[in-house]
Amino acid sequence: MNEKTKEADFKYQVARYPGGEFVNRCFACGTCTLSCPVSEVEPEYSPRKIIHMILLGLKEEVLSSSLIWYCMTCYRCYVRCPQDVRFPELMRVLRKIAVEEGYTNPGLVEELKDSEKQAQDQRRSLIKNLFPDKREQNG
Numbered sequence: 001m002n003e004k005t006k007e008a009d010f011k012y013q014v015a016r017y018p019g020g021e022f023v024n025r026c027f028a029c030g031t032c033t034l035s036c037p038v039s040e041v042e043p044e045y046s047p048r049k050i051i052h053m054i055l056l057g058l059k060e061e062v063l064s065s066s067l068i069w070y071c072m073t074c075y076r077c078y079v080r081c082p083q084d085v086r087f088p089e090l091m092r093v094l095r096k097i098a099v100e101e102g103y104t105n106p107g108l109v110e111e112l113k114d115s116e117k118q119a120q121d122q123r124r125s126l127i128k129n130l131f132p133d134k135r136e137q138n139g
């Protein structure tokens with residue numbers, strides 16, 4: 001298989017994973033990028049651009065980029081996408097392939113898991129303080 005064929009195969013590889021099957025629906029409207037809180041603070045990060053790169057077959061550039069780890073799965077792009085591309089699920093697929101095919105170092109994955117766990121703990125404690133358990137209040 002030559003390089004060109006391998007590159008063209010990337011979108012099909014992504015589409016074979018659950019969550020990646022709608023990548024071809026994107027018509028590049030940019031609503032996802034405009035809705036994204038990460039893009040707001042990091043202009044380099046653009047869901048629309050990442051999808052475009054997948055469709056162009058730029059596998060190495062996409063999978064080795066740190067940008068695929070920026071999505072915080074808030075689902076704002078998901079609910080606003082007119083084509084139901086389901087970008088956060090697509091990101092999960094990209095990360096999975098990146099790890100499976102050795103595009104990222106395992107240390108980074110562990111660090112990200114730790115940060116996500118810390119963020120979840122903080123969210124839990126914030127919610128607990130905002131909405132104290134009624135059972136505790138009633139004694």
Ligand code: SF4
Pocket residue numbers: 025026027028029030031032033047048051080081082083084085087
């Ligand atoms: S909102 Fe949907 S259709 Fe529009 S660019 Fe993003 S993924 Fe593509």
Ligand code: SF4
Pocket residue numbers: 032035036037038039047070071072073074075076077078087088
């Ligand atoms: S799910 Fe990810 S890409 Fe979509 S708006 Fe939220 S942070 Fe941005």
